[in-house]
Amino acid sequence: MTIADFAGGPAADIAAATPRARTPSLRRYAMTVPTFFTVEYAINPWMDTSTPVDATLAVRQWEQLLSTYRTLGHTVEMVEPVAGLPDMVYAANGGLVVDGTAIVARFAYPQRAGEAAAYAEWMSSRGFEPHHTHHVNEGQGDLLVVGSTILAGYGFRTDRRAHAEVAELTGLPVVSLELVDPRFYHLDTALAVLDDTTIAYYPPAFSDDARAQLQRLFPDAVEVGSADAYVLGLNVVSDGKHVVLPANATGFAAQIAELGFEPIGVDLSELFKGGGSVKCCTLEVYS
Template identity: 75%
Template sequence: MTISHIAASEAAATPRSRSPRLRHYVMTAPTHFAVEYAINPWMDTSTPADADLAVRQWQALHQTYVSLGHTVELVDPVAGLPDMVYAANGGLIVNGAAVVARFAYPQRADEAVAYGQWMTDHGFETAVTEHTNEGQGDLLVIGSMVLAGHGFRTDRRAHDEVAAILGMPVVSLELIDPRFYHLDTALAVLDDDTIAYYPPAFSDEARARLQDLFPDAIEVATADAYVLGLNAVSDGLHVVHPAAATGFAKQLDDAGFEPIGVDLTELLKGGGSVKCCTLEVYP
């Protein structure tokens, strides 16, 4: 092996230097959380959720963000909306513009009203799409573009509406496995040019698009994907993720990130975890 080859090999093995950026998050406490209906494969109405434990686990996530220095604002929970804890689904907020969610299932429709009102009250210029969009469940900002999922919840036609409202390019990605019904269950944005994802959750065309855009992406194993390990939140250095995704944590560490595992097993019963509980306000 030549000296140049050795140097290249050593560079590839050295984790990239990462820098955190303070973030602005919006959350809703799981005061009324329950599994009262089944609208995704994770939900089983015969297995009740422990509401008190869900609150304690959510509080630990909230405190994790606060301890990292991030701003966390709260939206008041509304009785009769057991899934409102999954704040990410409430919309997409970028540079003062807010796309309010339009939910696919009637059980969640009034969440859009609550989150839309919060956005208006906080000075954001709100817009509503004609077609179904489930907020940051399917619309993930990376750098200057939006990665947008479709196939189960968000309507592909809403992607064009979001692009027009925000003035940002939107990359459409088809999901094909119902266990990964939102993009944020199958893909995590780690910094402005790095993602982690689970390839089998995507169509062949979507996988090819991701490989083209992110050749250095972290590909997560099935064991970690099946505990919603990719439903994670990153500030560019610290990656808060479901604690059970231990293999993903090792991959993150190897790539120079600092993984922080949290236990949200009660909220997983509703089909969500860290990212689902976290609506990011993008500058």
């Protein structure tokens, strides 16, 4: 789905001004097929164990996301799913790989702890030496790279003390941002990286101090409304031009189209039942 498919909605109100030209770059991702996906426990506000999950549809939707990346020319590597780890499909939480440094997740909940070993094994198989933090970090769920800076969330999952460990391991500056709304329990549910200098975010998800930092660092950031935030519309993956996002985040799609980005909507309604969407399913290997 592209911006043309949003016609008649908010996209119809896009300003006539010429948008800025955007240049995509080829990316490298890791993903895990949702073979064992289900909602058998609740560790975030989106999860409801009484809501049935269509496992076949979940795989089919995930395959559409995979196909979208490959159509755009990106490299996608597979991480083998493990029985008994239903959330492994949310590959972004598996760790952080940037400039050759690989940091394995240390999960807050025991239900997901086993995923760390699986992603560490994948890192090793690709020639990375997996590093571990002493404190909880949930990978790219809370550690988002913007240019040469890491934006790091805390408040619900990742321990703020892990931010210093990440800074030491990567050699990159880390900006700590406090999340205050449990619906936005990971940074990647409340903030989207669009390119090396452009972000979008949902202000109510952040503390006053975090909002002030974001306004200072990104004065031209896109502020997203509740309708899009509540469908995890900020849980996106961008190559600098093409922004793959939840199909029903139509208002956000219109906002970024006005800036010259090309939104590509993907329906991940089944995986949304576990509290994740596009970015959650995608671990980027930053070079």
